[in-house]
Amino acid sequence: MRLEDKAALITGGGRGIGAATAFLFAEEGARVGIVDIRDEGLKEVAAQAKQKGFEFKTFGGDVSKKEQIERVMEEFIQGFGRIDVLVNNAGIAISRPFLEKSVEDWVKTLDVNLIGVFLCSQSGARYMVEQRSGKIINISSIRGIDHCGREGIMDYSASKAAVINLTKTMAKELAPYINVNTVAPGHTATEMTKSLPEEIKRNMIEGSYLKRMAEPEDIAKAILFLASNDADFITGQVLLVDGGFSLK
Numbered sequence: 001m002r003l004e005d006k007a008a009l010i011t012g013g014g015r016g017i018g019a020a021t022a023f024l025f026a027e028e029g030a031r032v033g034i035v036d037i038r039d040e041g042l043k044e045v046a047a048q049a050k051q052k053g054f055e056f057k058t059f060g061g062d063v064s065k066k067e068q069i070e071r072v073m074e075e076f077i078q079g080f081g082r083i084d085v086l087v088n089n090a091g092i093a094i095s096r097p098f099l100e101k102s103v104e105d106w107v108k109t110l111d112v113n114l115i116g117v118f119l120c121s122q123s124g125a126r127y128m129v130e131q132r133s134g135k136i137i138n139i140s141s142i143r144g145i146d147h148c149g150r151e152g153i154m155d156y157s158a159s160k161a162a163v164i165n166l167t168k169t170m171a172k173e174l175a176p177y178i179n180v181n182t183v184a185p186g187h188t189a190t191e192m193t194k195s196l197p198e199e200i201k202r203n204m205i206e207g208s209y210l211k212r213m214a215e216p217e218d219i220a221k222a223i224l225f226l227a228s229n230d231a232d233f234i235t236g237q238v239l240l241v242d243g244g245f246s247l248k
């Protein structure tokens, strides 16, 4: 019960890594809220939670819209009384070759992956500062690590690199009561990677020293560690969960 009674909000909790994190947090005793732009995802995950004996509070909202996120945060605080853990997990990737990439692709990607992290963190940190405690975990990507940016998703890669930089600055500015860290997942078997050509998926598996893609639960376990008291003296760090992919 590493999160007993902790109030945790997870963005993009309607499937994939966010949903796996929500279930793991609940198993560890947390009171869980999930926010997602897709209502059907929220409904599905809440129904699955019920089957497992948990009750999730669900919030429809777009992480890149300030008013929506402030409303979500207010409702979360009304429901839970406080916020102990915020996981900024919602993210998107639009794949298009460099010469065809549009400004719209860039703006949409940065809005969700970077501005969304800022807005949710600012909104949650206001309460955490008052509480004098809190943990924020931002989800970056292996693609955000120096030389690991990927062709076709250079905007995504840049947004994830920026999340790492933002994490470190937030860690300084929100210290000493709030810990801010990043989990950078490697290739993970979720909807985000499902539609990729088989050859690319094979390369992803071959490129990992552990010879498989991550399951969402592999990433959730790292997020749990950084959300728990076990990580009380860790801030501003990047935890790579990539089966060794970045070693190459």
Ligand code: NAD
Pocket (backbone or CB within 6 Å): 011, 012, 013, 014, 015, 016, 017, 018, 035, 036, 037, 038, 041, 061, 062, 063, 064, 089, 090, 091, 092, 112, 116, 139, 140, 141, 142, 184, 185, 186, 187, 188, 189, 190, 191, 192, 193
């Ligand atoms: P996913 O696409 O399966 O799930 C993402 C969830 O975020 C969806 O439920 C989606 O509806 C929600 N979402 C998208 N935009 C939103 C918005 N504006 N507001 C609120 N919710 C929104 O993706 P995933 O694979 O579970 O990825 C989760 C995070 O992990 C993302 O930040 C992603 O970039 C990162 N990541 C994923 C991989 C991978 O290989 N799957 C690798 C590295 C990093």
